[in-house]
Amino acid sequence: MSRNRTRILKMLANGKIAVDEAERLLDAIGHSGAAAPGDEPGASGDGKEKPKPRFLRVQVEESDGDRVNVRVPLNLIRAGVKLGSLVPGPAMDKVNQALHEKGIRIDLGGLKSEALEELIAQLSELSVDVDEQGGDKVRVFCE
Numbered sequence: 008m009s010r011n012r013t014r015i016l017k018m019l020a021n022g023k024i025a026v027d028e029a030e031r032l033l034d035a036i037g038h039s040g041a042a043a044p045g046d047e048p049g050a051s052g053d054g055k056e057k058p059k060p061r062f063l064r065v066q067v068e069e070s071d072g073d074r075v076n077v078r079v080p081l082n083l084i085r086a087g088v089k090l091g092s093l094v095p096g097p098a099m100d101k102v103n104q105a106l107h108e109k110g111i112r113i114d115l116g117g118l119k120s121e122a123l124e125e126l127i128a129q130l131s132e133l134s135v136d137v138d139e140q141g142g143d144k145v146r147v148f149c150e
Contacts, residue, residue, distance in 0.1 A: 011036045027068070060131040060149035070142030081127055081149070088118050 012033065019029040060081060067075040094102070099116045106113060127149070134148040 009036070060127065062150050063130065064146070064148055064150055066144075066146040068144040078150075084127075085120070085123060088120055088123050091115055091118060 015024075015029050015032045015036075018024045019026065024032070063079045063081060063084065065075070065077045065079075067073075091099075094116075096116070103114055103116065106115070130149045135146065137143075137145040
């Protein structure tokens, strides 16, 4: 275990930080590569490619205390794209029209597996954090 992780866990155990703050700090050092090579399971420090992300994660914490933590397996998204190719054209047109009426401008018939893989590769390097002044927090990232 890295020194940074140990420090964070000790601060949590001593009550100096809250659980959500500890989670945020652990996520931050995990994404920044602050841990020394070999600290993580499976990390060899020899420049090997890091593992592909397996989940799309969305976390929302509202100022009124409500929390949402969604973890969607990327394989489920991949399967959905493949199944979408089986939907008949007229049905797909109706789905696209309904999405457009809701303000979602996407053509589901145009989604291809290759494009999805590139999107997932790009998402693996992306972490979006939104902290509004009202206290609402939103995080979207792959893990």
